[in-house]
Amino acid sequence: MRGIGFRPPAEPGILTKINGNQPAIGTDRSMTQPSAASRAMIERLIAFDTTSRDSNLALIDFVRDYLSRHGIASEIVPSEDGRKANLFATVGGKGGEAPGVILSGHTDVVPVDGQPWDTEPFTVVERDGLIYGRGTSDMKSFVAVCLALVPDMVKARPRQPIHLAFSYDEEVGCLGVRRLIDVLVKRGLKAQACIVGEPTEMRVVVGHKGKKSWRCTVHGHESHSALTHLGVNAVEAAAETVAKLKSMARHFRDNGPYDETYEPPYTSVHTGVIRGGTQLNIVPLRCEFDFEFRHLPGDDPDALFAEIKEFTERELVPEMRAKQPKTGFEWRELSHIPGLNTSEDDPVVTLGKALTGANATGKVPFGTEAGLFQQVGLPTIVCGPGSIEQAHKPNEFIALDQVAQCEAMLRRLIQRMAAS
Ligand SMILES: [Zn+2]
Structure with a gap:
């Protein structure tokens, strides 16, 4: 495997800002090997191609059957079209109302299209202490370790329940878990903790930025490009709006507010897609672009959106409408x-x-489902095996040591939930 294009593991923690002293985890050699059960379960889950655009039902069926063999009933919360599903299951807690702990993970993965993989992405390959495969870090290994420990959970008969919450469509805007959370809220589920197992290299993560995105469609008016004075150029109006977004981005960069526990330490603004016009000698009728705010907890994305909308209404729309009354801007929220x-x-x-x-906590720059759990009053942290540096890339991998650390964490959890 070496020498044929694999990158060595990156330095841990580049993208995780940590408060306090670093824990000395991972140095105990006896802890570095995960169980055969965890390895086998990782291999099994990776083999399901659960790219977000496709169904995850084969994986969900497998998990439901596996749990039922251990006497655990699953609740399936399907997507609107029934092509995908969340799975929720509870181990222990019988006969009491003690609030338990939710272990949360998503089952979907990002596409491998166009990525130069050196191995087959949905078949795990283990080399030099690393397991390669799509979703090994993000985040099927966490889900797999939870499942591999189900027999231990069942045996421990925890008085405080351990809930498994596995979602779909996390990678396309945390869509699936919202339906699951709705069901849990309606039921009045209480929990003392929710652990979202996204890859943090097993660090305890207490914060990440929020993200809100929109699509703007500019409606102009066509004319021959020799007669620009008769047309309303949608591409130019979009460009002026994108430039305004860029000036907002610079303002945050140069003036804050700052929170140094995040990387970058300010709210960022970004336009990622733009489409418009048909050919050079036509004044374009239409242009659309997608933009996002990744905001610090103290910055309100709706206020930023209001600012950009107000800019177009003040600076651009009057001139456009003076020529053609049916021109203007249309806005659609894409995700939050x-x-x-x-x-x-x-x-x-x-x-x-x-x-x-x-003994330390950290914050991460990427969004997760954790904010949605917190929003409904569930105390939530992000803590899982693997590194976000490997996520979404070709030759994604997870270190065996990370898997072992995750196992150790969950074994301690089982003990705790069984005790008292
Ligand atoms: Zn993820």
Whole structure:
């Protein structure tokens, strides 16, 4: 495997800003090998091609059958079109109302299209302490370790329940888990903690930025390009709006507000897609572009959106409408992932530290489902095996040591939930 294009593992923690001292985890050699059960389950889950655009039902069926063999009933919460599903299951907690712990993971993965993989992405390959395959870090290994430990959970008969919450469509805007959370809220599910197992290299993550995105469609008016004075150029109006977004981005970069625990430490603004016009000698009728704000907890994305909308209404629309009354801007929200902002002294953080042996917490730049759980009052942290540096890339991998650390964390959790 070496020498044929594999990148060596990146330095850990480049994208995870940590508060406090680093824990000395991963140095205990006895901890570095995961169980055969975890390895086999990772291999099994990776083999399901659950790219977000496709169904995840084969994987969900497999998990439901597996759980039922261990006497655990699953609740399936399907997507609107029935092509995909969330799965929710509870181990223990019988006869009591003690709030338990939710272990949350998504089952979908990003596409491998056009990526130069050196191995078959849906067949795991283990080399030099690393397991390669799409979704090994993001985030089927966490889901697999949870499942591999189900027999231990069942045997421990935890008085405080352990809930498994597996979602779909996380990679396309955290869509699936919203339906699951709705069901849990209606039922009045209480939990002392929710652990979202996205890859943090087993660090306890208490915060990430929120993200909100929109599509703007500019409606202009066509004319021959020799007669620009008769047309309303949709591409130019879009370009002026994108330039305004860029000036907002510079303003945040240069003036803050700043929170140095994030990378970058300010709210970022970005336009990622633009389409418009048909050919050079036609004044374009239509142009659309997609943009997003990745905001600090203190910045309100709706206020930023209002600012850009107000700019177009003040600076661009009057001139456009003076020529053609049917021109203007149309806005559509694409996605909203709330930020995660868990207090350092929340008991969920104490639990996360106890389970991992860490004495530090961190924040990450990427969005997760954690903000959605927190939004409905569930105390939430992000903590899972693997590194986000490997996520979404060709030759994605996870270190065996990370899998072993995840196993150790969940074993401590099982003990805790069984005790008292
Ligand atoms: Zn993920």
